[in-house]
Amino acid sequence: MPSLGEAQTRRVHTVIVGGGVAGLSAARVLRQAGLDDFVLLELEDQVGGNARGHQMGGLPCPLGAHYLPVPGAHAQAVAQWLQELGVIHHRHGRWVGDERHLCHSPQERVFVPDASANAGPAGVWSGQWHEGLMSPERLSREDQRQFERFHQLVRQTAQVCGFAMPTSQAPWHAGHQALDAITFAHWLDRAGLTSRALRWYLDYACRDDYGASLARVSAWAGLQYFASRHDVTQDGWQDEASPVLTWPEGNAWLTRQLGQALGERVHNGHVTVQVQASRHGVQVWSWSAHTQRHVCWEAQQVILAVPLFVAQRLVGGAISALSAEASRPHHAPWLVSNLLLREPLLDRAGAPMAWDNVVFTSRSPSDVGIPALGYVQARHQSLAMPVGAHVLTHYWALGGESEQQGRHWRQALMRDPWQTWAARVVADLSAVHPDLGDRVARIDLMRYGHAMAIPGPGVRGSAALVALQRPQGPQGRIHFAHADLSAYSVFEEAFTHGVRAAHQVLSAAGISRRII
Ligand SMILES: Cc1cc2nc3c(=O)[nH]c(=O)nc-3n(C[C@H](O)[C@H](O)[C@H](O)COP(=O)(O)OP(=O)(O)OC[C@H]3O[C@@H](n4cnc5c(N)ncnc54)[C@H](O)[C@@H]3O)c2cc1C
The missing domain is CATH 1.10.405 (Guanine Nucleotide Dissociation Inhibitor; domain 1)
Known part of the structure; x- marks a missing residue:
């Protein structure tokens, strides 16, 4: 238990811990329902969690998530909000993305490195870029x-x-x-x-x-x-025209819209260190990096919009379903690298630069072995090819083929100096862009030790995950909201858990107005 010391005590109806997609969407619902007496505590300097953004040389780029498919018929809550923002509208019974937010063509291309890696007739497709990830004419x-x-x-x-x-x-x-x-x-x-x-x-x-x-x-x-x-x-x-919403800073554009509406209710630089619920209320302890002091928030309800293993640290062993889930070793490490290039790369033969650029290979040419996912060109929404400085975002998911492999690369991700990882990224990209090394002005790395839950066998069907979607703790004062609860980390899952948790709080507060 943190010492009270000179802790400030503040009273508020609801505390939301975590300002990722789930925490922000919960806050939106509370506010729309008229429950204004809440705070959102976020340990980083900006909200967004895995959907945060970055800038290099004044150019926006993603730090994590970078796209959202145009919602289908089931994603009502997400669709309603995107419609409010003017990002999508309803036409002929389906959602259609606004041109300003849709990914432009060409959306995807794939590079086939050499004849040995070739899926189709030997030699015909190698050494070039091809539009789309897979198309029938390239296959036997x-x-x-x-x-x-x-x-x-x-x-x-x-x-x-x-x-x-x-x-x-x-x-x-x-x-x-x-x-x-x-x-x-x-x-x-x-x-x-x-x-x-x-x-x-x-x-x-x-x-x-x-x-x-x-x-x-x-x-x-x-x-x-x-x-x-x-x-x-x-x-x-695969429908190549499958509509995707995206922005130069990736899904940080979306989380910024959610965060801006909350004003002073958001407290950045506040790390929550402990949560204790009783029959009479909840105490949430946070440490403010700005004031260098603890704050004790006395509340009626708390929404824990943090990964489940973090939630477990906050509440201790008080909730058995949480203890069961939090002990599972099933998170993937990821490396996201933004590369500021002084000038455009010389392109290889074949299809022109697309938004998403992937290499058809089952090994990385670096010592990592696990193939990277390729790179995204953040300014794809501009119809012109990049001229002058621009940014590429390289994605490397390191969960691998087994728990041991994932653990090994998580340790390496945290242990190896940034120079080692930057060299691995350059080696990976140089296989398709040999001139890359000469054109890179700067590389910024974002290392995620536990980026997302891997839905391995038995994870999604776990009874504990279902239980954690119901109010927990004394008088049901604790509500969980995070993509971990779906064992599937995408925007729609996180957003929907936030909406559900907020409705649980509203129902406990006797507010029944239906907001989706
Ligand atoms: C590299 C990467 C790429 C991705 N790409 C896509 C994509 O293109 N499209 C897509 O839909 N999804 C993508 N995802 C998944 C998507 O980003 C996530 O599903 C979503 O952002 C998760 O939101 P969340 O709120 O559940 O969790 P998180 O993003 O984990 O948010 C949790 C928040 O809690 C804060 N926090 C943690 N501990 C504390 C504490 N003690 N006190 C206070 N605050 C705390 C964190 O700082 C964070 O802001 C990607 C994820 C990663 C990692």
Whole structure:
């Protein structure tokens, strides 16, 4: 227990701990419902959590999350808010993104490094960039057949089980439980889906959304990705025009909109160190980096919008479901590197620079081994190709193929000096851009030890995760809101948990106005 010392005591109805997407969305709902007596405590100097932004040479760039698909039919809360912001509007029964916020074409391209890594007819596709991640003409007949078979199985499973985004909109049942019990790799083996091109593509998708390989995520997660958030066309090929909302600073644009509306209720530089609930109220202890003092917030309700392992440290062993969940070693480390380039790179043959630029390989040319995810060109919304200085954002999900591999790279991420990691990033990118080293003016690294929960077998279906979505602690004064509760870290999940937790607070306060 922190010593009271000279701690200031302040009274407030609700404390929100954590200013990521979940905490901010909870705050929005409280405010809209007229519950203004709350504070949001955030340990960093800016809100946003994993969806924060950065600047290099005066140019905005993401520090973490960088896009949000245009919401589908189930994502009502997210869609309503985006509509309020003017980011999307309703047309002919579906949500359509405003041009100013949509990713422009070309959205994706892939580089095929050499003939040995080639999925298609030897030599034809190597050494060049190609538009889109996978398209039928680049594949052998057997690869094409397996892609189509995979998408057919996704559609069939979706009809039987149901998948939705946010995931809470598809009630969990025995079909999901069976998929949650095995790895995605196991499920693919069982279906006889062994095509190297297909496996590379699915592995890339898992590393991109879950931070780890298809050997680590559950079959539920692997299918969820394709059945809900990432559109596929009827014939089974990824719809290249699948609309995506994005900004030069990534999803920090979104979290800034949420944060700005909260004004003085947001306290940055406040690290929460302990939470104690009793029948009479909740005490939340925070340490202000600005005043160098503890503050004791006496409240009626608390929303813990922090990762579950942090929440566990705050409340101790008081909540058994939390203790059970927080002890699972299932978070992926990530490295996000922003590279300020003095001038544009010389491009290789083939498709021009896209928003997302990926390399078709199953190993990184650096000593890391785990392939990186490629890079995003933050100014993609400008129709002109970059001239002069610009920023590339390189993403490396390091959860790997096993818990041991993930642990190894987390330790290396924290231990190795920044120069070592910067050299690894340059080595990774130089394989496709040999002139990169000469053009880099500066590299800023963001290391995430526990970036996101990996939905490995048994994680999503855990009863403890379900329990934590209900009010906890004496008189139900503690409410959890974080993407960890879905074992699936994306904007829509975090946002929806914030909305749910805020409604629990409103209901406890006797405020029943329905806000989504
Ligand atoms: C590298 C990366 C790329 C991603 N890309 C995408 C993407 O493109 N699209 C997408 O939809 N999703 C993406 N995601 C996932 C998405 O960013 C997350 O799902 C979402 O931002 C999680 O929000 P959250 O509020 O649940 O958690 P967090 O972002 O973890 O927020 C928790 C907050 O709590 C604060 N906090 C922690 N401890 C304390 C404490 N003791 N006291 C006070 N405050 C505390 C943290 O500083 C943080 O601000 C990405 C994630 C990462 C890491």
